[in-house]
Amino acid sequence: MTMRTIPEGMRPYERLERCGAEALSDAELLAILIKSGTRERSALAIAEELLLKHGSLADVGTAELSELKSCAGIGRVKSIRLHAAAELGRRIAFGRCRNKIKITDYEYLGDMLISEIGRLRQEVFQALFFDKKWNYISACRISAGTVDRTLVHPREVFYNAIKNLASAVVLAHNHPSGDCRPSRADYDTTERLVKAGRLVGIDVADHMIVGNGKYYSMYREGDLIKIKEKTLNEGFEDYGT
Structure with missing residues (x-):
């Protein structure tokens, strides 16, 4: 299944605009960061595999670049994007109180x-x-x-x-x-x-x-x-x- 086969109202981008980021699942938020899938799989399917493979969103956030790239559909750029987003999240979470x-x-x-x-x-x-x-x-x-x-x-x-x-x-x-x-x-x-x-x-x-x-x-x-x-x-x- 590719993103185009998902009804427009159920796609992560559209759901975020309509409902806000807090309404999205972990997989949907990851899919937005992944941005694009492959010919066979959507970004959402790749995100779901990442979560299944690593166990939780926190574990995805601390995975090494090589571990992220071991997932089909995640290459150099996408792994770096995920790594950077995780680091931004950590800095935001603690930066206000430091x-x-x-x-x-x-x-x-x-x-x-x-x-x-x-x-x-x-x-x-x-x-x-x-x-x-x-x-x-x-x-x-x-x-x-x-x-x-x-x-x-x-x-x-x-x-x-x-x-x-x-x-x-x-x-x-x-x-x-x-x-x-x-x-x-x-x-x-x-x-x-x-x-x-x-x-x-x-x-x-x-x-x-x-x-x-x-x-x-x-x-x-x-x-x-x-x-x-x-x-x-x-x-x-x-x-x-």
């Missing part, structure tokens, strides 16, 4: 990070920067790794923190496995960054690990306090060697 975020808004930060990186297939490491009154300034993606590993150097974190005139930083990364419990490597990375932050006068206020719909806060769980106490009288190693 100027009001405090470093102590743990649940909000956790939800924001779950939305941004919680469903990614590879591990990424981010830093969120805050001023001396604990108001949010900005965020920066520090690195991206493989399925289960990313490399983080203190230089990259604190160069960006200093550039943003930050007084504190919240570290964040995802576990593609969905299990947000910290690994030994996570604790080692946190310890390294706490030491580096102390040298430049920038506090590591938390390290949040997110999985699929969950997050773990090292501050709230008491881990970060223990790390800071442990490292208080220790020297700083050159971890770049």
